[in-house]
Amino acid sequence: MSSFDDSDAFEAASSQSLSARAMAARPMPHLDGLNPAQRAAVEALEGPVLMLAGAGTGKTRALTARIAHLLQTGTARPNEILAVTFTNKAAREMKLRVAALMRQPVEGMPWLGTFHAICVKLLRRHAELAGLKSNFTILDTDDQVRLMKQLILAEEIDEKRWPARQLAGIIDGWKNRALTPDKVPAADAGAFNRRGIDLYAQYQQRLRELNAVDFGDLLLHMIAIFQAHTDLLQQYQRWFRYILVDEYQDTNVAQYLWLRLLAAGHSNICVVGDDDQSIYGWRGAEVGNILRFEKDFPGAQVLRLEQNYRSTGHILAAASGVIAGNKGRLGKTLWTEGEDGKKVHLIGHWDGEEEARWIGEEIEAMTRGTRGMDPISPDGMAILVRASHQMRAFEDRFLTIGLPYRVIGGPRFYERMEIRDAMAYFRVVVSPDDDLAFERIVNTPKRGLGDKAQATMQKLARSNGVSLLEGARLAAETGAIGGKGGKELKALLDGLARWRDLMLGGLRPVTPGAADDDLLVEEDRPAAERLSHIELAERILDESGYTAMWQADKTPEAPGRLENLKELVKALESFENLQGFLEHVSLIMDNEQEDGEPKVTLMTLHAAKGLEFPAVFLPGWEDGLFPSQRAMDEEGMKGLEEERRLAYVGITRAERVCTISFAGNRRVYGQWQSQMPSRFIDELPEDHVEVLTPPGLYGHGGGMGASASPVADLMRGSDLHAAAARADVYNSPGWKRLQANQARPGLRQPAEARHMTVDAEAVSAFALDDRVFHQKFGYGTVVSVEGDKLGVDFDKAGAKHVLGRFLVAAGAAGDVPF
DNA sequence: TTTAGCATGCGAGAT
DNA sequence: GCATGCTAAA
Secondary structure, eight states, rough: GGTTTTOOHHHHTTTTTOOOHHHHHHOGGGGOOOOOOHHHHHHHOOOOOOOOOTSSOHHHHHHHHHHHHHTTOOOOOOEEEEEEEESSHHHHHHHHHHHHHHTTTOOOOEEEEEEEHHHHHHHHSSGGTTOOOTTOOOHHHHHHHHHHHHHHHHHHHOOOTOOHHHHHHHHHHHHHOOOOOGOOGGGGGGGHHHHHHHHHHHHHHHHHHEEEEEEHHHHHHHHHHHOOOHHHHHHHHHHHEEEEEEEGGGHHHHHHHHHHHTTTTTTTTEEEOGGOOOGGGGGTHHHHHHHTTTHHHTTOOOOOOOBBBSSSHHHHHHHHHHHHSSOOOOOEEEEEEEEOOOOOEEEEEEEEHHHHHHHHHHHHHHHOOOTTTOOOOOOGGGEEEEGGHHHHHHHHHHHHOOOOEEEEESSSSGGSSHHHHHHHHHHHHHHHOOOHHHHHHHTTTTSSHHHHHHHHHHHHHHHOOOOOHHHHHHHHHSSSHHHHHHHHHHHHHHHHHHHHHHHTSSSOOOOOTTGGGGGGGGGGGOGSSOOOOOHHHHHHHHTTTHHHHHHOOOHHHHHHHHHHHHHEEEEEGGGHHHHHEEEEEEEHOOOOOOSSSSEEEEEEEHHHHHHHHHEEEEOOTTTHHHHHHHHHHHHHHHHHHHHHHHHHHHHEEEEEEEEEEEEEEEEEETTTOOOOOHHHHHHSSSGGGEEOOOTOOTTGGGGOOOOHHHHHHHHHHHHHHHHHHHHHHHOOOHHHHHHHHHHOOOHHHHHEEEEEEOOOOOGTTTOTTTTETTTTTEEEEEEEEEEEEEEETTTTTTEEEEGGGGETTTTTTOOOOO
């Protein structure tokens, strides 16, 4: 608590408060142009407020205006507002937009940030109350797993049965639900039984010994501190007079508890979110938090933002139609004053490659202007996929046709191996007792220090109660590690000591095992006498042999890695020292740089939340892929509803044109599979959908489309996707005749029932022992007939289940052009 | 200690 | 199909 005295944050801007008179005279530009609902949300400052903001309804605008309003009216000072976001990007953007609204830089706002950044700040102040030193390190997922692996190994548990990564994930889940080891229900340990809980407890113990926390701990420690020290909690309740939370539907239990503690005094808590866009259940988000808000905070005002400024009428209607299939939502009706625009486009393809080819062509056409629309720049187009491996087909295709694209959410800069290695070097220099970092670099590059040598270091460190680095020093000095490895180890240790010495300015001799606290007095030394941290970083990478390691590497990715290292050094420029940089990196992960060329964006549906594009492509709408089979298997109805919200998020990203597509065949893990159109396609309201027929596909592959597919589709009675499939390649005279002979069932069936109600007639074209041909699998013999699903023993590809629609009778003259 | 070769398993990914 | 991570052999 003593740390309050030297607090920057609470001092800032606390000198004068704005008088009511000043406020009356002040213009309120931040209110300009708000619609009535937004304005109500901005002006309802007191008490709990739930701002239910549908997609594209100007949520961020209202939220920032609300902050501006709090400030402009003098209701709160910048340091009295606690504004929480999930991502650093969102926090940054909010700061910028508030500043723009205020027409002046917003100094202060020290408490606008992510849950984690704010908790780091708080926890550094009160670390001792959690049994930590204020310079604790923050472990990322990789460190966590490595630590867990050590524990599992020490326990002599079969690592195969209980992989460290999986256990780390389970512990993460517990932390998301605010469950400390003593609170985990025994039944919850799952396959790990009590053992998992024991390991969790041990893991926490190790973290304490390492003076480290993981992301989940940041919240949990603060909750524990607040619960144990009510006086402290009350101070913060008084300080944070107004609380704002963005994306409330994404909060987990721990975040919810933390907020509830802080808001308990005044209840001036305004949460903003959209239950229909809750898509992060798998990482602990609880839709329940937003659904329950009115109960949690009695007297809450619920304000709905429903006027959409992004999408056309047809797109909104299609999205609404899909999301209406969900139960347990608060309910909103999006509307627009804009025009209906284009109907949502729907198209079926033969396989994934063809889907990619068609979308590539469609993008080129749209760039020029097509389907009666003005040209759209590739910058305004996005392809949103369910799973990142779907991106490959598009990347391949776009590379061949030379269509520029960018991928969002690939492996992140700071997650790449070389960057993590380099940063581990920095970490050891900054904190010599960062065992995990030392472990990472001790044999990178190879120094002849394998498992055996490292075990020796570990043992010495343990038995002497010192850091791993000290253990290594002991091992080297006592000759416990000798030979080539010992020599190399000495060189590394000398290097580390030298670099640390350089960092500290070389004024003070570095005693072995010097505490990190040295850093706290760094300011005492004249800057001129210190080597710049950038030069230092370069020297570390050179002298350690790390750069040389990649220069010697002949694999194709080596040059890229060296390039990345250069970028890393460049990134150091905006920081004062290595420690500041490491701090930043542990919390922030993003790196996007752009040249000016217009590019199509390729990303996952998850990554697209909050973004908008004039033209959006939604490929891969096939049951099992989207909705994901795994989501449905593991979470049942709950999982399906989250997938449906994902569909809703996808459609509502589109401003002017939204194109949904599916493929009949797809290679999944190297195996060809026939795919069923997504049940979400059946849920699209037909009046707002236009089924496209791709030109230029006729004659493609000759008879490959000559399957019974239209028949099967029609018999299944699914209107839209049948039409889409029919409009595709299946256009031979043969099946037009078949279509004409088939009566269409009038009623659409519920999606769930669809798979059950297969009409045997539809596939009567094939019988047991028939010889058939399949585009991908080749020739085979029918071994089973189950509705429209056939078991076929292919001559080359083996036994498979395929839909009759993708088979041709072999031997029928003219049917088999291959 | 390093490496080649085989088994395994696979969804979204902020902090 | 591919990346990861282990075992066996050099």
